[in-house]
Amino acid sequence: MKHLLITLALIVSLPLSAQKGLHINDIFKGKVVSRQEMREGIMRGDNLAPYKLNVLHTASFTGDEAERQLADRLFSADMKAYIADDTDMEMESRGGFLYYAIVQLIDTDSGLHRYICYQCKEKAKRFDITVVYMEGKATLADLRKTFKKK
Amino acid sequence: MTKHIEHLLSRYLDGESTQEELRQLRQILSRSEDLPAELLPYREMFALLDKKQTVPSAEALNRFAGDKLQRLKGKSMGKKLALLLAAACIAALAFVLRTSRGSEEDCAIAYVGGKKIADRQLAMQMGQEALQEIFSNENQEQQLHDIFNTQ
Numbered sequence: 349m350k351h352l353l354i355t356l357a358l359i360v361s362l363p364l365s366a367q368k369g370l371h372i373n374d375i376f377k378g379k380v381v382s383r384q385e386m387r388e389g390i391m392r393g394d395n396l397a398p399y400k401l402n403v404l405h406t407a408s409f410t411g412d413e414a415e416r417q418l419a420d421r422l423f424s425a426d427m428k429a430y431i432a433d434d435t436d437m438e439m440e441s442r443g444g445f446l447y448y449a450i451v452q453l454i455d456t457d458s459g460l461h462r463y464i465c466y467q468c469k470e471k472a473k474r475f476d477i478t479v480v481y482m483e484g485k486a487t488l489a490d491l492r493k494t495f496k497k498k
Numbered sequence: 499m500t501k502h503i504e505h506l507l508s509r510y511l512d513g514e515s516t517q518e519e520l521r522q523l524r525q526i527l528s529r530s531e532d533l534p535a536e537l538l539p540y541r542e543m544f545a546l547l548d549k550k551q552t553v554p555s556a557e558a559l560n561r562f563a564g565d566k567l568q569r570l571k572g573k574s575m576g577k578k579l580a581l582l583l584a585a586a587c588i589a590a591l592a593f594v595l596r597t598s599r600g601s602e603e604d605c606a607i608a609y610v611g612g613k614k615i616a617d618r619q620l621a622m623q624m625g626q627e628a629l630q631e632i633f634s635n636e637n638q639e640q641q642l643h644d645i646f647n648t649q
Contacts, residue, residue, distance in 0.1 A: 388610075404629075
């Protein structure tokens with residue numbers, strides 16, 4: 349019974365564990381700006397099948413310079429810590445700060461690709477920041493093809 | 499006298515005494531007033547053996563047997579019930595975990611202003627917008643890839 353419970357608990361926690369440990373989780377948890385000030389989308393499963401994704405977690409908010417710096421620092425920390433060796437990534441800095449980045453992380457054991465994305469647009473000394481975590485079979489080229497505005 | 503009692507006792511304990519010897523032994527042990535202390539336990543033993551045993555009536559025996567049977571049935575029923583309950587609990591737990599896992603896997607939730615909105619379309623829209631915003635950014639290298647169709 350005990351073993352059964354442990355096994356079930358492990359199975360249940362699996363989908364959540366992939367994102368665990370990332371620094372950007374602090375953004376999703378509302379540690380940069382409160383969750384009241386954030387727009388957050390969490391999608392898992394069949395909803396994402398057309399995009400060859402299993403998990404899509406997005407957070408958008410408008411923050412001040414301090415909040416931008418914190419978000420930037422958290423994203424950069426993940427970029428350095430988990431970036432896959434043999435992957436292509438996109439990154440651009442504007443005005444001395446990270447403007448946008450799409451980074452593939454080290455693959456999970458299940459063979460899925462993991463990505464983190466970041467965008468920061470300045471608007472009258474405020475910053476519109478978007479952070480994304482994705483997981484699935486989609487390659488970066490697939491995602492670009494699917495989501496790039498025509 | 500004591501020697502005689504000891505002799506009778508010895509034959510009794512060896513299972514060799516006759517009915518007459520046994521009758522004598524009972525009589526001496528029960529009636530003798532100056533019985534040596536070491537022979538007193540034998541007097542008590544025979545007194546106990548001679549005590550009339552109360553035999554339960556057939557009705558009482560039946561009732562006892564019936565009660566016992568009922569209790570045994572109850573016990574086995576209780577055990578079965580406990581096993582069934584345990585199985586039901588495991589099944590319910592597995593169902594709940596499976597369902598909750600399913601909902602975790604197939605979820606589409608949006609949080610706006612700190613409020614949870616279980617709206618699949620809104621969540622999808624937010625996700626798509628965020629990704630379109632990000633993937634529509636292009637650095638120069640990517641623009642070159644797109645122009646020359648090298649990726």
